[in-house]
Amino acid sequence: xxxxxxxxxxxxxxxxxxxxxxxxxxxxxxxxxxxxxxxxxxxxxxxxxxxxxxxxxxxxxxxxxxxxxxxxxxxxxxxxxxxxxxxxxxxxxxxxxxxxxxxxxxxxxxxxxxxxxxxxx
Amino acid sequence: xxxxxxxxxxxxxxxxxxxxxxxxxxxxxxxxxxxxxxxxxxxxxxxxxxxxxxxxxxxxxxxxxxxxxxxxxxxxxxxxxxxxxxxxxxxxxxxxxxxxxxxxxxxxxx
Numbered sequence: 442x443x444x445x446x447x448x449x450x451x452x453x454x455x456x457x458x459x460x461x462x463x464x465x466x467x468x469x470x471x472x473x474x475x476x477x478x479x480x481x482x483x484x485x486x487x488x489x490x491x492x493x494x495x496x497x498x499x500x501x502x503x504x505x506x507x508x509x510x511x512x513x514x515x516x517x518x519x520x521x522x523x524x525x526x527x528x529x530x531x532x533x534x535x536x537x538x539x540x541x542x543x544x545x546x547x548x549x550x551x552x553x554x555x556x557x558x559x560x561x562x
Numbered sequence: 563x564x565x566x567x568x569x570x571x572x573x574x575x576x577x578x579x580x581x582x583x584x585x586x587x588x589x590x591x592x593x594x595x596x597x598x599x600x601x602x603x604x605x606x607x608x609x610x611x612x613x614x615x616x617x618x619x620x621x622x623x624x625x626x627x628x629x630x631x632x633x634x635x636x637x638x639x640x641x642x643x644x645x646x647x648x649x650x651x652x653x654x655x656x657x658x659x660x661x662x663x664x665x666x667x668x669x670x671x672x
Contacts, residue, residue, distance in 0.1 A: 476661070478607075485564065486599070486607060486650050488661035500659050536606055546654035546661075548597035548612035555606055 443467040443551045445537050450556030457527050457560070463520040463537030463553055471495075471515035474540030476549060477522050479533035479558075489535070490522065494542065505531075527560045534558075565590060566651055568664035574641045575672045582667045584634045584651035590662055594654040596634040598627055601648045601666075610649070611636060638669070646671045 449461040463475070477489040490511040491500040499511055510523040520537050534555040541547020567585040574580040584596065598611035609618050611627035614634065624645075626637045634653075638645055651664040 478661075485648075485666040486601075486652075486663045488652075488663060491661070502660055503658075538607075546594055548595075548609050548652075549599070549607075550609045550612070550618065552606040552608070 443539070445539065445551055445553035447535060447537055447553045447556035450535065450558045452559045452561065453527055454562050455528060455560055458523070458525045459527065459558060461522040461524065461535055461537075461556055461558070465518045465520065465537075465539075468539075470513075470518040472542045474542075474547070475513060475520045476538045476540055477511060477520075478536045478538050478549070478552075479531075480536070480555075481530075481533040484533075487533075491540070492520070524558070527558075529560050532558060532560045564665040565655060565658070565662035566653065566664035568649075568651060568667045570665065571668045571670065573670040573672055574638075576641055576643065578641045579637060579639045580641055580669060581638075582636045582649055582651075582669070584636070584664050586632050586634075586653060586662070588632060589657040590632075590653040590655040591629065591634055592632040593656055596627065596629050597652045598625075598636045599650045599652065601650065603647070607650065641671055643671045645669060 444466045446464045492511045508526045512521045536555045537553045538549035539551040595613045599607040600610040601607045614629040615627045648666045655662045
């Protein structure tokens, strides 16, 4: 059974940092691209970042570029999101979502349950 | 303001057919596949339709997707109470180099 379990969310002050993690199981993690998607309270879904299976290709939404860093450790079946210079508008539920194998832009077929990040003084 | 445009709400009585539109541009829907996600209240999103019109295993055939040019649509036929949820379209955008989502459509079963 495919499982994605996020952790690392919490309350942080504006300008602070937080590192999210996503533990994957039930599939060959190293074969799949991964994504982070967030959802502000009462709002819609916003894609945050993409990383290819071997970490060679990485993309970010303009809203987080230069502040967030996505990474993965295939030996540990884990995905990460380092978030720096956090702003109030980064407050959201953060989901990790599995992409596809190979080339092309695959749908997000499995999602974690999310971890809540609150940026407030 | 979302890159993909969806109506904010839709509704129908049980058994009716509901259609949700998703409008984009040549850099996203016009050149890439559209995926649809269902988000039940208080839960994580779930893949509903991929590659414009494909259903993942376990998704009822009441759900169908289509795409034409720079627009796509999701149809729910035989609406059921458990279909009350938020629905999002998404596509890769070649210009933005990222995934773009619609603003979401809240479907209410009357």
